Amino acid sequence: MNRSGADVPDRLALLPSAVASKYLTNAVRSGHERLPQVAILRAAGSIEDGSARWSTGPLKEILDEAMSRFADARTEADAWLAPRLHATLRMTRAEAARPELWNFLALAVAPDYVLWRHLATGEAKDGTAKKVNTPRFAGPQDSQAFARLWWAAEMFRDGPDYRPVEVACGNQDMLNTVLRLDTIDHKPTALAMVRVLEGMVRSGATRLGDRVNALCTAVNSAGSTLLYDVLAPDELPDQEALFAWIDDAEGAPPVPWDRLPDGPEDGTARRASVDRLTLMFQELADGAPLRDRSRKRAADSA
Amino acid sequence: MSTVYPYPTLAGRVDITVRQAGIDGKALPFSLISPREQVVALHLAGRDDWEEATLELEVGLPNDELADGPWASVACVAVLTEGATNSRTVARLERRRDDTRWRGEIRLRRSMYVARAVLQVSVVGSYDGIDGRVIGTGDVPWVVDLLARTAVRQRDIEIVEEDFRDGPQEWLRPFKEAPWLVETSGELPTVLLNTSFEGLGALLNGARGPLEKAAAGLVATQIAGDAWTAMFHSAVGDLEVDDDGAPQVPDGWKEPVLRAMLPDVFPGLPLADALAEIHSRRTEGHGWAELQSRIQFAASRRAQAPKNLTTALRAVSRPQEGAAR
Numbered sequence: 044m045n046r047s048g049a050d051v052p053d054r055l056a057l058l059p060s061a062v063a064s065k066y067l068t069n070a071v072r073s074g075h076e077r078l079p080q081v082a083i084l085r086a087a088g089s090i091e092d093g094s095a096r097w098s099t100g101p102l103k104e105i106l107d108e109a110m111s112r113f114a115d116a117r118t119e120a121d122a123w124l125a126p127r128l129h130a131t132l133r134m135t136r137a138e139a140a141r142p143e144l145w146n147f148l149a150l151a152v153a154p155d156y157v158l159w160r161h162l163a164t165g166e167a168k169d170g171t172a173k174k175v176n177t178p179r180f181a182g183p184q185d186s187q188a189f190a191r192l193w194w195a196a197e198m199f200r201d202g203p204d205y206r207p208v209e210v211a212c213g214n215q216d217m218l219n220t221v222l223r224l225d226t227i228d229h230k231p232t233a234l235a236m237v238r239v240l241e242g243m244v245r246s247g248a249t250r251l252g253d254r255v256n257a258l259c260t261a262v263n264s265a266g267s268t269l270l271y272d273v274l275a276p277d278e279l280p281d282q283e284a285l286f287a288w289i290d291d292a293e294g295a296p297p298v299p300w301d302r303l304p305d306g307p308e309d310g311t312a313r314r315a316s317v318d319r320l321t322l323m324f325q326e327l328a329d330g331a332p333l334r335d336r337s338r339k340r341a342a343d344s345a
Numbered sequence: 346m347s348t349v350y351p352y353p354t355l356a357g358r359v360d361i362t363v364r365q366a367g368i369d370g371k372a373l374p375f376s377l378i379s380p381r382e383q384v385v386a387l388h389l390a391g392r393d394d395w396e397e398a399t400l401e402l403e404v405g406l407p408n409d410e411l412a413d414g415p416w417a418s419v420a421c422v423a424v425l426t427e428g429a430t431n432s433r434t435v436a437r438l439e440r441r442r443d444d445t446r447w448r449g450e451i452r453l454r455r456s457m458y459v460a461r462a463v464l465q466v467s468v469v470g471s472y473d474g475i476d477g478r479v480i481g482t483g484d485v486p487w488v489v490d491l492l493a494r495t496a497v498r499q500r501d502i503e504i505v506e507e508d509f510r511d512g513p514q515e516w517l518r519p520f521k522e523a524p525w526l527v528e529t530s531g532e533l534p535t536v537l538l539n540t541s542f543e544g545l546g547a548l549l550n551g552a553r554g555p556l557e558k559a560a561a562g563l564v565a566t567q568i569a570g571d572a573w574t575a576m577f578h579s580a581v582g583d584l585e586v587d588d589d590g591a592p593q594v595p596d597g598w599k600e601p602v603l604r605a606m607l608p609d610v611f612p613g614l615p616l617a618d619a620l621a622e623i624h625s626r627r628t629e630g631h632g633w634a635e636l637q638s639r640i641q642f643a644a645s646r647r648a649q650a651p652k653n654l655t656t657a658l659r660a661v662s663r664p665q666e667g668a669a670r
Contacts (some may be wrong), residue, residue: 060530062516086515134638135456136430142531177621181530183583184429198431223585228433256614267479268350273469274477278433282396282454 050080051152055097056087057143063150063181070172074158075175083151088143094135097291099152105131106156108300110150117160121192121212126205128189129196130304131297133289136197142181145190149180157188160291198227199237200312205303207237214240224259224265230312231275235320236262239328250333257331262324274323280309352472353415355481357407361423361466363487365401368392377495383485386493387453390403396455400489404438404447404466406481416470416480421447424465425458425489428596432457438466453489460533462489502572503535524564527572529579533598536572559660562653569648576602577640584624591617591622609643610636 066083070076090097105127113120138144149157161175178186184194195218199208211217211233217240229235239258248254288307298304366373366385371603387398403424411419416497427432434457438449453462468481507514520526524542528535540546552561554608580599584592588595594600594616607619614622626632645651 059514059516061528065516065528082515088513136432137456137459140429140459194431225426225428225431225433228431229435268352269475269477270422270424270467270469270479271477272424272433273422276435279454281453282456285456 051099051103052084053099054090055099055102055144055152056084056089056147057141058083058087058150060142060146060181062086063146064177066150067180068176069174071154072177072180073172074162074174075172078150078154080151087147088142088149094293096131096289101131101297102128102148102152105298105300106153110159112154114141118178118215119213120160121195121215121218122209125192125196125212126200126208126303126306127298127300128192128229129200129205129208130283130306132193133307135285135289137225139190139193139197141185142184142187142190145184145187146181148151148189149187151191154180160188179272185219191218191222195222196306198222198230198233200306201230201234203218203306203308204311205306207234208240209303210237210244214251214255217259220256224263226263226271229271229275229277231277231316231320232262232271234312234317235275235324238317238321239324242325243328252259253333253336254328257333258324258328261327265327271320275313277313278310282309284309303323350479352478353480355407355410355414355468356482357410357481357601358405359407359466359468359481359483360405361464361465361483361485361487362405363400364403367399367401368395369397373398379665382470383487384471384493385487385489386495387489387491388494393508396456398489398517400453400454400464401450402438402464402466403434404483405445406447406468408445411468413479414470416472416477416478419468419470421466421468423449423451424467424509425451425453425462426465427458427460427462429461430457430459430463440569455491458489458491460490460492462491463487464489501540502569502576503533503537504538506538506540508541509537509539512540525568525571527568527575529575534572534576534579536568555660555663563657566645566648566650566653568652570644573602573606573644573647574640577606577644581627584620586624592620606640608648610639 062083066078068076071078106125109120109124110117114124148244157179158175161179163173165173176182176186179188183188192212195212196205196208199211201207217236221227221236227236236258240255243251243254244302285307288309294324348591354391361383362380363378363385366378366387368387368389373385373387373389379385385400389395395558404421404423406421421440423437425436425437426432434451434453435549436449436451438447440447451464464487466483469477470480470481472478507517509526517526517539521541522538524545524631526537526539528537538545538549548557549564552558576598580595580602584595586592594603603620604616607614607616607623608642611619611622625634626636
């Protein structure tokens with residue numbers, strides 16, 4: 044893990060998934076061996092547009108800061124990093140949908156961060172070294188170490204306001220479960236779920252993880268017979284504003300560390316829509332059965 | 346509609362038609378809209394700088410059933426979605442009083458979609474005091490393909506020619522002696538054909554005479570068999586499980602692959618049971634080896650191996666009339 048930093052490429056590029064998985068050996072994923080940087084750089088394809096947003100410098104800076112800030116509580120780094128990663132790596136959804144970009148970030152720019160964030164401490168039961176799962180380096184957008192944070196920020200931001208992102212990413216159950224659900228592709232649904240989560244946290248609810256999972260399940264299954272888009276209409280985001288924000292990356296200062304950055308002014312969700320769904324989801328959450336853990340415990344002890 | 350609904354739903358057909366499509370205000374040629382396959386192809390050769398596509402929709406609903414039915418405030422909406430970008434665009438369709446069809450347009454923004462969007466229509470109404478209930482959905486959703494130059498639905502496999510030996514893709518060097526490779530980690534499964542493998546491209550693209558055609562057919566069968574096997578294994582390899590540990594039908598290209606092959610691998614088992622079976626065999630290891638012959642059988646059936654092999658054998662045994670060049 045002792046990378047000198049000198050060999051980190053200046054700009055992001057695109058690394059095919061087939062190449063990435065080839066280099067993700069057990070030794071690499073357990074942090075015992077370094078990735079073959081030269082071969083990886085040679086296999087990567089460059090990004091045509093020369094804009095400053097593909098520079099790796101500002102990314103390394105926030106990743107290093109996250110590692111030093113959250114040295115004792117690395118899961119907490121997610122809520123801090125997600126909005127800052129999104130505001131640093133400014134791009135459209137179409138651009139963010141390229142797994143090659145995330146592969147490159149994880150393998151060529153910041154493998155140390157992936158290991159730091161996702162390598163479990165201690166030894167596995169069979170005495171072998173623990174290792175990071177391959178999808179954290181190269182995998183689907185809800186698992187890959189950086190893609191999951193960028194997409195969480197994209198799905199939970201309310202226009203320029205990243206506060207709901209902090210709440211959603213501050214809860215690992217929410218982050219891990221909800222990103223897999225298609226229901227949050229509707230912005231008022233995503234924001235209403237965050238508000239319900241916020242209420243649970245504020246009231247100091249017990250078994251928060253179970254409650255969050257029950258909420259996600261309830262919202263998702265109600266969504267199979269209810270069309271939230273009709274109950275809670277919303278506008279299309281303002282594409283020009285998004286493009287302007289992305290262009291601003293050229294001259295924008297690095298993201299602030301102690302307060303939240305501002306996202307694109309591409310329109311906030313309709314208040315009335317979020318309010319209506321919040322009420323509905325609150326009722327669903329109150330009535331949702333929590334997972335029965337007694338059975339499992341009995342089975343475990345048997 | 347496969348879900349069980351705890352309230353009355355429409356029995357009649359909901360059919361969707363894309364009447365017209367435009368890109369940045371310019372009409373798309375009709376050849377790029379296929380009503381039969383329900384596909385719109387948005388890739389225009391030489392034009393990569395467009396920002397927005399508009400689809401003009403027309404939807405036929407069972408209007409009599411709606412008028413007599415128990416639902417109130419019925420609305421008809423078009424929903425465009427794509428898994429890769431988590432994007433979702435919704436547009437309301439309207440019906441004029443003197444019209445039988447519901448009409449409207451939906452806009453697809455280039456910055457929000459990347460490869461293949463799905464266009465579905467939902468009919469929504471109030472029942473029993475609850476608003477927004479889905480009472481019907483389109484029989485077959487449309488596919489809006491941003492990368493295709495032709496309006497074809499089945500794009501199971503992408504075929505790309507690459508020079509493994511001297512081409513720009515460094516990672517292909519070690520495979521320079523392989524005639525082809527199947528790559529399943531991307532958005533679409535891809536067969537990479539090695540152009541540095543002499544004669545392969547010429548045979549596949551320009552076979553003449555019965556013997557050459559038979560040989561090309563055999564090679565194509567071989568490639569297809571490899572591709573189906575690889576696709577099957579990678580689709581089974583990252584099945585996601587729900588809270589109860591039941592594997593979910595994956596999305597994208599993996600779904601049709603599993604739907605096509607699982608009935609040959611586990612004859613007689615419904616899809617959900619077959620999924621559970623293959624998932625447990627793979628993760629727990631029991632009976633995995635026994636399954637390989639069934640997977641190989643399923644792949645060779647998809648690749649039409651028996652048919653192509655018979656054709657080739659007949660061509661070889663026939664006297665070599667037209668084949669001499």
